[in-house]
Amino acid sequence: MKRLFLLFTFLLGFAQMRADEGMWLLMLIKRLNGVDMQKEGLHLTPEEIYSVNNSSLKDAIVSFGGFCTGEIVSDKGLIFTNHHCGYGAVAAASTPEKDYLKNGFWAMKQKDEFNAKDLYVRFLVRMDDATKRINSKLNSNMTGEERSAVIEAETKAIQAENSENGKYTVVVKDFFNGNEFYYFVYQDYKDIRLVGAPPSSLGKFGGDTDNWEWPRHTADFTVFRVYADVAGNPAEYSPSNTPLKPKHFLPVSLKGIKPGDFSMILGYPGRTNRYLTSYGIQQMVNKDYPAWVEASKVAMDVMKKYMNKDKATQLNYASQYASVANYWKNRQGTIDAVEKNGTISDKQKIEAAYRQWSVQAGNSEYDGVLEDIEAYYKQVSDRNVEKNYMTQLSRNTKYISVANKLGSLLKTYAAQDMQGRLAMKPKVETAIKSIYDNFSPSLEGEMLAAMVSLYQTRVKNKDVASATILGLDAKTLSNVAYSSIFANKTSATNFLLNPDALKLDADPLWKISNGLTADQKISSEKFAKVDDFFAKNNRLFLAGLMKAMPEKKFYPDANSTMRLTYGTVDKLPIRTDRNYFGVTDNYYTDMTGLVGKYKKGDEEFDLPQRVIDLYNMKDFGQYGDASGYMPVNFLSNNDITGGNSGSPVIDGNGNLIGIAFDGNSEALSGDIVFEQEWQKTINVDIRFVLWTIDKYAGARRLIDELQLVRSENTPADTKTRPAKAEHVKPTKKKK
Numbered sequence: 001m002k003r004l005f006l007l008f009t010f011l012l013g014f015a016q017m018r019a020d021e022g023m024w025l026l027m028l029i030k031r032l033n034g035v036d037m038q039k040e041g042l043h044l045t046p047e048e049i050y051s052v053n054n055s056s057l058k059d060a061i062v063s064f065g066g067f068c069t070g071e072i073v074s075d076k077g078l079i080f081t082n083h084h085c086g087y088g089a090v091a092a093a094s095t096p097e098k099d100y101l102k103n104g105f106w107a108m109k110q111k112d113e114f115n116a117k118d119l120y121v122r123f124l125v126r127m128d129d130a131t132k133r134i135n136s137k138l139n140s141n142m143t144g145e146e147r148s149a150v151i152e153a154e155t156k157a158i159q160a161e162n163s164e165n166g167k168y169t170v171v172v173k174d175f176f177n178g179n180e181f182y183y184f185v186y187q188d189y190k191d192i193r194l195v196g197a198p199p200s201s202l203g204k205f206g207g208d209t210d211n212w213e214w215p216r217h218t219a220d221f222t223v224f225r226v227y228a229d230v231a232g233n234p235a236e237y238s239p240s241n242t243p244l245k246p247k248h249f250l251p252v253s254l255k256g257i258k259p260g261d262f263s264m265i266l267g268y269p270g271r272t273n274r275y276l277t278s279y280g281i282q283q284m285v286n287k288d289y290p291a292w293v294e295a296s297k298v299a300m301d302v303m304k305k306y307m308n309k310d311k312a313t314q315l316n317y318a319s320q321y322a323s324v325a326n327y328w329k330n331r332q333g334t335i336d337a338v339e340k341n342g343t344i345s346d347k348q349k350i351e352a353a354y355r356q357w358s359v360q361a362g363n364s365e366y367d368g369v370l371e372d373i374e375a376y377y378k379q380v381s382d383r384n385v386e387k388n389y390m391t392q393l394s395r396n397t398k399y400i401s402v403a404n405k406l407g408s409l410l411k412t413y414a415a416q417d418m419q420g421r422l423a424m425k426p427k428v429e430t431a432i433k434s435i436y437d438n439f440s441p442s443l444e445g446e447m448l449a450a451m452v453s454l455y456q457t458r459v460k461n462k463d464v465a466s467a468t469i470l471g472l473d474a475k476t477l478s479n480v481a482y483s484s485i486f487a488n489k490t491s492a493t494n495f496l497l498n499p500d501a502l503k504l505d506a507d508p509l510w511k512i513s514n515g516l517t518a519d520q521k522i523s524s525e526k527f528a529k530v531d532d533f534f535a536k537n538n539r540l541f542l543a544g545l546m547k548a549m550p551e552k553k554f555y556p557d558a559n560s561t562m563r564l565t566y567g568t569v570d571k572l573p574i575r576t577d578r579n580y581f582g583v584t585d586n587y588y589t590d591m592t593g594l595v596g597k598y599k600k601g602d603e604e605f606d607l608p609q610r611v612i613d614l615y616n617m618k619d620f621g622q623y624g625d626a627s628g629y630m631p632v633n634f635l636s637n638n639d640i641t642g643g644n645s646g647s648p649v650i651d652g653n654g655n656l657i658g659i660a661f662d663g664n665s666e667a668l669s670g671d672i673v674f675e676q677e678w679q680k681t682i683n684v685d686i687r688f689v690l691w692t693i694d695k696y697a698g699a700r701r702l703i704d705e706l707q708l709v710r711s712e713n714t715p716a717d718t719k720t721r722p723a724k725a726e727h728v729k730p731t732k733k734k735k
Contacts, residue, residue, distance in 0.1 A: 020565070020566065020567035020568070020637050020638070020639060020676075021555075021639055021674040021676070022553070022555040022565060022639055022674075023269050023272070023555055023556075023557075023558050023563035023564075023565050023639055023640075023641075024555050024563055024564045024565070025127070025175075025182065025555075025556065025561070025562075025563065026049065026050035026058055026124075026127070026266075026562060026563075026564055027050060027127055027128075027129075029046045029049060029050060029564060030046035030047075036566075037262075037264070037566050040262050040566060040567070040568060041261065041262025041568070041652040042262055042264065042566070042652045043652045043653050043654075044057075044652070044653070044654055048654065049266075049564065052125075052126045055247040055248040056248065057248065057250075057266060057650070057654060058124050058266065058562065059072075059123065059246060059247035059248040060072040060073075060246065060247075060248045060249050060250050060648075061124070061266045061267065061562060061647075061648065062079065062121035062122060062123055062226075063121065063122040063186075063268045063560075063562075064079070064081050064085055064119075064121055064224075064646055065085070065119050065120060065121070066120075066122070066560075067085070067270075067643065068081055068082060068085035068268075068643065068645045068646040069081065069085075069266075069267035069268045069643065069644055069645065069646045069647040069648075070085070070121060070224070070646050071250055071646075071647070071648035071656065071659075072226070072246045072248070072249045072250065073249055073250050073252060073656060073705075073706055074249055074705035074706055074707075075245060075246065075249055075705075076225070076243040076244075076245070076705055077225050077226035077227070077228075077243045077244035077245070077246055078195065078223065078224075078225050078243075078249075078702065078705055078706075079121065079192075079223065079224040079225060079226060080221055080222075080223060080646070080648070080656075080659055080689065081221065081222055081224065081645075081646030081659070082220045082221060082222065082645045082646040082659060082661045083197065083198065083200075083203030083204060083218075083219065083220045083221055083222050084203075084204070084220060084322060084326070084645060084661070085222065085645050085646045086116075086194070086197060086222030086224065087101075087204075087222075087318065087319050087322055088319035089116040089117075089119055089194055089222075089224075090105065090194065090197045090222065091315050091316075091318045091319050092116075092117060092319075092438075093105070093114065093116070093194060094315050095312075095315070096311040096312055096315070099311075099315070100197060101197075101199075101200055101315060101318060102199060102200055102201075103199050104196075104197055104198050104199035104202075104203075104697070105194060105196065105197045106195075106196045106197075106697045106698075106699045107194070107195050107196060107699075108698075108699060108701070109701075110243075113193040113194065113195050113225055114193055114194055115191065115192070115193055115194075115237045116192050116193060116194050116224065119190075119192040119224075120188050120189060120190045120192060121188070121189050121192055121226055122169070122186045122187070122188050122189075123186060123187045123188075123189070124184060124185075124186060124562050125168060125185040125186060125187055126184075126185050127182055127183065127184045127185070127561075127562075128182065128183055129180075129181075129182055130154070130158060130172060130181040130182060130183050131179075131180040131181050131182070133154060133158075133181075134150070134151060134154050134181045135181070137150050137154065138150055138151075140536070143532060144528065144529070144531070144532025144535060144536075145528075145532075147532075151172075151174070151181075154172070155172040155183075158170060158172055158183050159172070162183065162185050163185075167187070168185045168186060168187055169185075169186045169187070169188055170183060170184070170185055170186070171183065171184045171186065171561075172184075173559050173561055175556035175557075175559070176275075176539075176542050176543075176546070176554070176556050176557075177275065177535075177538045177539045177541070177542045177557075178535065178538070178539045179539055179542060179543050180556070182561075184561055184562075187234060188234055189226045189227075189228060189234045189244065190234060190235070190236055190237070191226070191227035191228070191234075191235055191236065191237045191238070191241050192224050192225070192226060192227070193224060193225050193227060194222070194223075194224055195223040195224055195225050195702065196222065196223035196693060196697065196699055196702065197222045197223070198219045198221070198222075198692055198696070198697070199608060201606045201607055201608055202218070202219040202607070202608065202611065202692065202696075203218065203219050203220055203221065203222070204218065204220070204322075204604075205217055205218040205219065205594065205597075205604075205605065205607070206218055206597070206604055206605065207603060207604030207605075208325050208329065208604070209604050209605075210604070211325075211326065211329055211662070212329055212330065212333055212662060212663060212664065212665045212668060213664065213665055214572060214578075214635065214664045214665075214680070214682060215578065215579075215580055215581075215583070215586075215589045215593060215633070216589060216632075216633045216662065216682050217589050217591075217593050217594040217597055217632050217633060218632070218633065218661075218684070219632075219684065219688060219689065219692050220659070220661040220662075220684050221659055221661075221684055221689050221692075223693070223702065225243055225244075226243070226244040226246075227241040227242060227243055227244060228241060228242065228243075228244040229241055229242075230242060232244060232245060249707070250648055250650065250654070250655065250656040251654070251655045251656065251706075251707040251708070251709045252655065252656045252686055252690070252706045252707065252708050252709065253651055253653075253655035253656060253657050253686065253708075253709050253710075254622060254623065254687060254690075254708055254709065254710045255651075255655075255657075255709070255710055255711055256625050256626060256631070256687070257569045257588075257634055257651075257657055257658075257685070258569060258587075259568070259569050259570060259571055259585070259587050260568050260569065261568060261569040261651065261652075261657075262566070262567075262568060262651060262652040263566070263567055263568055263569055263636040263637075263638060263649050263650070263651065263657065263658075264564060264565070264566045264567075264638075264649070264650045264651075264652075265564070265565050265566075265636075265638045265640060265644065265647045265648065265649055265650070265660055265681065266562065266563070266564050266647060266648060266650065267562070267563065267640070267643065267644040267646070267647030267648075267660070268560055268561065268562055268563070268643045268644070268647075269558035269560070269563055269640060269641045269642070269643045269644045270558060270559075270560050270641060270642045270643030270644075271557070271558055271559065271560070271641070271642070271643075271671070272557045272558040272641050272671045272672070273557060273671060273672050274557055274671075274672060274673065274674065275541075275542050275545065275557065276347075276672050277347065277351060277370065277373050277374075277541070278344050278347035278348045278351060279370075279373055279374045279376075279377045280373075280377060281338060281343060281344050281347060281672055282344060282377070283377045283381060283384060284334075284672070285334065285335045285338045285339070285344075287381055287384060287385050288384050288385065288388050289331040289332070289334060289335050289388075290335070291385050291388035291389050291392075291458065292327070292328075292331045292388045292391075292392060293328060293331050293332050293335075294454070294458070295388065295389050295391075295392030295393070295396075295451070295454060296324050296325075296327060296328035296331070296392055297328060298450055298451065298454050299324055299392060299395075299396035299447065299450075299451065300321060300324055300325055300328065301450075302443065302446050302447045302450050303317050303320065303321045303324075303396075303443065303447075304321070305443075305446075306440055306442060306443040306446075307321065310440075313440050313443065316438035316439070316440065317438075317440070317443070320396075324395075324396065330642075330668060333665050333668035334668045334669055334671070334672075336665075336668070337665070337666065337667060337668040337669035337670075337675075338669045338672070340666075341667075341669055341673075341675055341678070343669050343672065343673050346673065347673070350545075351370055353548075354366075354370070354541075354544065354545060354548055355370060357544075357548040358544060358548075361548075363544060363547070365540065365544075366540055366541070366543075366544035369537050369540045369541050369544065370541065372533070372534075372537045373534065373537050373538070373541065376530065376533070376534040376537070379530060380527065380530065380531075380534075382460075382461040382463075382464050383464040383523070383527060385458075385459070386459045386461070386464045386465060386466075389454065389455045389458055389459055390455065390466065390469075390520075392451065393451040393452065393454075393455055393469075394516075396447060396451060397444070397447050397448050397451050397452075398439065398444050398447070399444050399445070399447075399448045399481050399484075399486065399509055400448070400509070400512060400513055400516065402435055402439075402486050402509075403484070403486045403507075403509040403510050403512065403513035404513045404517070405431070405435065406431060406432070406435060406486060406492065407486070407504065407507075407509075407510045407513055407514075409427075409428055409431055410428070410485070410492075410495060410496075410499070410504055411501065411504055412424070413425075413428050413496070413499055414499035414500065414501040414504060415501060421499070425496070428496055429493075429496065432489060432492045432493060432496065433489075435492075436488060436489035436492065439488070439489070441481075441482065441487060441488045444481070445477075445478030445479075445481045445482055446478055448477050448478060448481055449474055449475070449477045449478045452469055452472055452474045452477055453474035453475075455469050456469065456470060456472075456474060464523065466515075466516060466519040466520075466523075467515070467519055468512060468515030468516050468518075468519050469516070469519075472512070480508045480509070481508075481509060483508070484507050484508055484509040484510075485503070485504060485507045485509070485510070486507070486509050486510070558641055558643065560643055565638045565639040565640060566638070567636055567637040567638045567639070568636065568637060569587055569634060569635065569636050570587060570635055570636055570637040570680060571585070571586050571587040571635065572586050572587075572635060572664065572666075572678075572680060573586070574586050579593075579596070580593070581593035581596040581597075586635075587634055587635045588631055588632075588633065588634040588635070588685070589631075589632045589633045589634075590625075590629040590630055590631055590632055591615050591620075591629070591630040591632060592629065593632070594607070594611075594615075594632055595607070595611075595612060595615050598612065608696075610696060611696060614695055614696065615630070618630075619695060620691060620695070621691065621694060621695050623687040623688070623690050623691040623694070623695070624687075625687070630687075630688070630691065631685040631687050631688055632684075632685060632688045633682055633683060633684055633685060633688070634658060634682075634683050634685050635664075635680045635681065635682060635683070636649060636658075636680065636681050636683060637679065637680055637681070638660070638681040639670075639674055639679065639681075640660055640663070640681050641663075641670065641671050644660055644681075645660065645661055645662075646659060646660070646661070647659070647660040648660075649681075649683045649686075653709075655709050656686050657683075657685075657686055658683035658684055658685050658686050659683060659684045659686065659689065660681050660682075660683050661682060661683065661684055662681075662682040663679070663680065663681060663682065664678070664679075664680050664682060666678040667679035667680065690703060690706075690708075
């Protein structure tokens, strides 16, 4: 009995030791965290954060393009997000003659704002619990296929009940490894326009060298605007659309920050695996991520070779390269952090205690679950490595994706009679133009050969390897691609003018594309029962863990749904191997460090001369700190991950104090375990954002849209305060 008591004492200690850990669903805040947040400095009620019937903070937060987060900051639908989130849109709008990526862009009048093609933002209307509804139709004896069929049927029913005939997008997600289910009702706006972007020398200052590192000195932000029809409803781009009047927008604080100040982040974190077992982590850092890192580096080297030769290619591939480079450094950093922080050992201690609990507490249902999970990873290890090499091959080799996307369309086109072809022709022409506008045949030919060659070299187990890839001659593959129907825009257009179904069927890239699809289907079927059994054991493990630790407030892993994380402005220890440029209170950086890192002509550390001139004049305007410095970035201990990029950092009164953009290398294991001591969020100080817009760019009209707040209830400048939209009113702190 004493041994069981000690076991529960350990589990309880584990449950309580991470005060600011968690990515919380908004509808659960009142039940789980309302009191804790108020103790840390929140002055708002849960209803002022999330409400279905009244305006609340959630109405100012958007999923930006499905891959980042943004926040509404004016009653005219102005959006702040990260520079790296808007990077693709800015690059797509750039040309060698008008390089907005390099030189920046500022719409000095509303008519200068232009449509960001294919970009959308998503507002959360409401969410609700579907756990009882779906679980009542599931049982433990179901196969994975039967379980999926039930969930799919209920999902379709929930979507039909809540979409209001297509007005809303309804998404059903599982949580806690499939133990719970919630649905989310969204409204999507597709007319999004670029308003402002700093030059890359500011927005991406520090480049890959500083990425995931602290101290940081970057203006990682861009500005967009949501447009709607005259009634305020979502609409496709039209010159007649007008700026959206939002339900809520965030006031912007000029008050400044200090350690211990409450900070709250709302956003759309993409994916975490906090309940991953030690066996899963071992597979990840010893096998999966090394494959990802190596394949990413090969792809980056090919892109860089051609980007350095040609300005148009540099712009066309800038977004793809930045994305690959970001994950490349993240994955390697995760490997290093797991080893340094003893992550696997910590997980093993929890699992040992879990095993004792399952036996001693008489929970036979959970006996052997961890052993089955361990056996699973041994069985699928080679398959998982293959999937990582294949994932990078598929993501970075456009010839395969082009053949896949365009091939089916051309096959349907070739099968039509003359009248059918005439009807389809505009659609096919549009597809060809869209695909090849930013396409480099030389780069893609070498990319195909390099990625296939790497796959053939590294994937040793032929039982899991793609038969199609193993059968390719990597040395001649680029030449094969150049002779394909899909080689370039001209060859695809020629097929459109002279369609020949037999020629398409014989095309080498079309064969490769079809072969890969077939191989992936075979692999999926081969491992279906194994994966289903693993999913069941994962559900059981987490359900048991939650029973073993009844005092712990469990939060679900991130899955691209809106979450809230709360904490405070916080410090990191000073490191002797870093230059802090005079900053001794290590929670912020300033312009002294920005200019101190400046290297004229350097790809990563150059700066516009105007920035240096303004710094030398100490022309900080109303945005400088009361202590006399111009703030740039700051740290908080919020719990975020990819997808949170661009998320607002909000103070206890509901005011915007910063924009989250990165994590720190010491805690890159954060997606699988929250590192209490080391895990920080790196944010752009909102005062530096405003300084860049106003003093550097001279785009004062954007500042005039904002509701600037210098203290809890006082506007910083009454001239800049717009007519109020509905917004959260600060309340007195509850004791």
